[in-house]
Amino acid sequence: MYIYNVTINIDNSVHNEWLVWIESHIPEVLATGKFISAKMTQVLVDEEMGGITYSIQYTAKTREDLDEYYQHHADKLRNDGFIKFADKMVAFRTELKVINEFYPSEVSN
Template identity: 65%
Template sequence: MIIYNVTVNVDNSIHDEWLEWMKTEHIPQVLGTGKFEKATLSQVLVEEELGGITYSIQYRSYSRAALDAYYKDDADKLRNEGLKKFADKMVAFRTELQIVDEYSVKFN
């Protein structure tokens, strides 16, 4: 499985509007493409030098092919919606993570 991670630093002046948009519009739209099984929205607790508030959104893709299809069919349109809405008040970068193994604690 591949995790498509989007890290976004959001200016305080648009934070509340951006967060609401992410929760109610953007993340549901990305999941609505059918290329991801779930998303996790997390706040990064390390303070950035540039200020603002930073979030990580991790989308779990069904496969490499599904992620590639997202890039081809959906990514530009969905990214541009955020850029139009929030312009220079946010900065984002994207990474891909390959899950190697997962572990959990088992209680008796």
């Protein structure tokens, strides 16, 4: 599995508008069929530049799914946000490959 992580810092002046927009943007990304889930988290740090930072993690089953997303969908979906929020948003992207997942053992009595 692969995680496509988008970290975004959004200026306070457009924060509420951006929250409304991102709630519709994430389903659009999932509708491409290239991801099996998405998780949105707030990054709990005080940024020197101000604003509020979020991490959105999209999970893809295969590298091919991620590559197809880049090839057929990424540019349009990325531009939607940058056009709307222009200089009020900074984003960077990282890719993660899941090596293993661990869960606590169930305690039996």
